[in-house]
Amino acid sequence: MKQYLQLLEVFTIREIKSRYKASLLGPLWIIVYPLMTTFFLSFIFQKIIKIKTEGVPYYVFLLSGLLFWNFFQQGVLLAKDSLIWNRNLVTKTTFPKEVLPLSFIFSKIPDFFINLLILLIFLISSNFKINLLFLAIPFTIIPVVLFAAGIGLFFSLTNAIFRDFGRVIEFFLMMFFYTTPILYPESFIPKKFSFFLLYFNPIALVINFSHQILFKNQIKIELLLISLIISSFIFIFGILFFRKFEKKIADLI
Numbered sequence: 001m002k003q004y005l006q007l008l009e010v011f012t013i014r015e016i017k018s019r020y021k022a023s024l025l026g027p028l029w030i031i032v033y034p035l036m037t038t039f040f041l042s043f044i045f046q047k048i049i050k051i052k053t054e055g056v057p058y059y060v061f062l063l064s065g066l067l068f069w070n071f072f073q074q075g076v077l078l079a080k081d082s083l084i085w086n087r088n089l090v091t092k093t094t095f096p097k098e099v100l101p102l103s104f105i106f107s108k109i110p111d112f113f114i115n116l117l118i119l120l121i122f123l124i125s126s127n128f129k130i131n132l133l134f135l136a137i138p139f140t141i142i143p144v145v146l147f148a149a150g151i152g153l154f155f156s157l158t159n160a161i162f163r164d165f166g167r168v169i170e171f172f173l174m175m176f177f178y179t180t181p182i183l184y185p186e187s188f189i190p191k192k193f194s195f196f197l198l199y200f201n202p203i204a205l206v207i208n209f210s211h212q213i214l215f216k217n218q219i220k221i222e223l224l225l226i227s228l229i230i231s232s233f234i235f236i237f238g239i240l241f242f243r244k245f246e247k248k249i250a251d252l253i
Helices: 002-019 026-048 058-080 087-092 099-106 109-125 132-161 165-178 191-199 202-216 221-252
Strands: none
Touching: 002 099, 026 058, 026 109, 058 099, 058 109, 058 132, 058 165, 058 202, 099 132, 109 132, 132 165, 132 202, 132 221, 191 202, 202 221
């Protein structure tokens, strides 16, 4: 177990160091990307479509959702190509192959906390009262990591074997984005769909959990627990599925 964690740490650090090495802005993309996305989507959905967010400034509402979505989406997209990008390692060496997609997802954790700090700055500048309940929000990374890891493990294997499966993954992420209350409040979802879309979606649950803290000064721990339970099941499925076909990866990739 210790060697496994050390290997995961090595691959994670390698990915963090190599990600922005050849980019123009380098690590600044961690800050620039969510801000550009937030301002662009705010202009479209607040100024043009005029979505109402119950008195909460739209850019704050949007950023509080993108905080989780960006981590999940970017982690899954990196994980899906991790085996292909490391084909020589996969085919020529023996090690637990799941550490590759997992390391790509873990490498996005620092980005999450930097973006959380950006959100805190926006909240303070918008005169929101920050209390001790805010300290519960960092714990939302646990179910989000488990959820991204489960999905990432599944997609990394299927994409390595069936290269055109990448398009299916992109479609899945697009549909998942629009059915998750990121661009709009939960009240926009029709009641007949709300239970399924809100309580079987770990991302929606942690967003709702955070919104309760940020905008209503209350904590609903059951939302975080439900998200943790669902994410754990998805992670277990992902790891079992991956390990079932792990020995065949070198022949099929």
